Amino acid sequence: xxxxxxxxxxxxxxxxxxxxxxxxxxxxxxxxxxxxxxxxxxxxxxxxxxxxxxxxxxxxxxxxxxxxxxxxxxxxxxxxxxxxxxxxxxxxxxxxxxxxxxxxxxxxxxxxxxxxxxxxxxxxxxxxxxxxxxxxxxxxxxxxxxxxxxxxxxxxxxxxxxxxxxxxxxxxxxxxxxxxxxxxxxxxxxxxxxxxxxxxxxxxxxxxxxxxxxxxxxxxxxxxxxxxxxxxxxxxxxxxxxxxxxxxxxxxxxxxxxxxxxxxx
Numbered sequence: 001x002x003x004x005x006x007x008x009x010x011x012x013x014x015x016x017x018x019x020x021x022x023x024x025x026x027x028x029x030x031x032x033x034x035x036x037x038x039x040x041x042x043x044x045x046x047x048x049x050x051x052x053x054x055x056x057x058x059x060x061x062x063x064x065x066x067x068x069x070x071x072x073x074x075x076x077x078x079x080x081x082x083x084x085x086x087x088x089x090x091x092x093x094x095x096x097x098x099x100x101x102x103x104x105x106x107x108x109x110x111x112x113x114x115x116x117x118x119x120x121x122x123x124x125x126x127x128x129x130x131x132x133x134x135x136x137x138x139x140x141x142x143x144x145x146x147x148x149x150x151x152x153x154x155x156x157x158x159x160x161x162x163x164x165x166x167x168x169x170x171x172x173x174x175x176x177x178x179x180x181x182x183x184x185x186x187x188x189x190x191x192x193x194x195x196x197x198x199x200x201x202x203x204x205x206x207x208x209x210x211x212x213x214x215x216x217x218x219x220x221x222x223x224x225x226x227x228x229x230x231x232x233x234x235x236x237x238x239x240x241x242x243x244x245x246x247x248x249x250x251x252x253x254x255x256x257x258x259x260x261x262x263x264x265x
Contacts, residue, residue, distance in 0.1 A: 016042070023047050025082040027059065027072060028203030030159045034059045036072060036084070044077045051087055056166065067095035068166065073194075075202070085203050086162055089192040096126075099186045105133040109145035112195060113153035115161050120195040123149055123165070127178060128186040141178045144218065148174050151216045159203055160211070165189045169213045177218065 020040040027034045036054055041047045051073045056065035071088035100106060107127040114120050125145050133141070152170055153161055164170045168189075175187035 021080070023077065023080050023082045025052055025072070025074060025084060028083070028085055030086060030162065030203040031059055031070075039074070039082060047077055047082055048074050050074050052084070053088075067092045070166075085197070085201075086158075087194050089162070089166060089189075091188060091190045096188075096190060099128055099188070101128070101185065103131060104185060105129045105131075105138065107133070107138050107141050107145075109142045111146050111149065113149055113161075115153050115156055115158045117157050117201065118198050119158035119161075119201065120197075121153070121158075121161070122193040122195050123189060124191040124193075125149070125171070125174070125187075125189050127174070127184055130183040130185050133182045137182045140181050140220070144178045144181070144220070145174055147218045148177065148216045151218070152213075158201075162192070163211060164213050165192055167211075173213070173215050176215065177220075180220070 017040070019042045021042070022038045022040050023044070024038055025036040027036055036052050036058075039047050039050060039052070051071055053069055053071045056068040056070055057063065059065075059070070069090045069092065070086070071090075072084035073087035074082045074084050076083050105128070107129070109125045109127075110122065112120055112122050127141055127145070129137075149170060152164060152173075156164070171187045171189055175184055178184060178187065
């Protein structure tokens with residue numbers, strides 16, 4: 001076959017990139033509709049459903065937010081504009097490693113929460129103690145994590161719930177309660193994953209970074225640390241009031257009856 005016939009059979013190659021158009025992706029109103037990035041596509045319908053991941057720092061220009069990643073999912077196209085909803089949150093692995101120290105305990109809590117507008121999130125939280133905690137203390141702290149976040153979720157829309165997580169408001173509330181059980185080094189929400197979103201829901205509410213969140217208060221069962229402190233307090237009261245000593249001493253013995261030996265001594 002001649003070289004001319006070979007050339008005729010090859011035809012022209014089509015550059016697929018020339019058929020693609022760029023779509024500008026924007027964050028939802030919850031994050032002030034900041035520009036996120038661009039997605040190339042030859043078909044607008046194929047853009048819907050795609051996800052983009054960026055650092056929170058790119059939206060706030062706050063250096064403290066370089067350890068937080070956000071994920072957004074494209075929900076609809078308007079011209080060359082792609083609108084999104086919040087789709088996830090995660091702390092960087094290097095940052096998490098830096099918080100774990102030798103001789104401490106890490107307590108993880110992974111639970112599903114449903115907001116007031118029926119958005120379901122899977123929230124992964126971890127607490128780092130200053131020293132090694134006992135099993136009973138870990139169980140109690142894990143219960144605190146669940147109860148605090150569940151109380152916030154059921155009384156809030158998804159927009160405000162996410163802002164409370166991203167801005168660290170909920171982690172501070174958990175830490176405030178959990179440190180009464182055992183001294184803490186860190187308390188962080190490390191990851192949030194969207195489980196289900198009702199049809200037609202959008203992020204339409206703008207939540208400011210300075211938004212106030214009323215602390216959740218929960219009733220805790222008596223723990224070894226609190227019972228031991230009560231025993232010490234009653235002992236001081238008996239020394240100052242000898243007449244009340246017999247009755248109060250009897251009560252103190254009843255309270256520590258079920259405690260581990262090391263706490264009862």
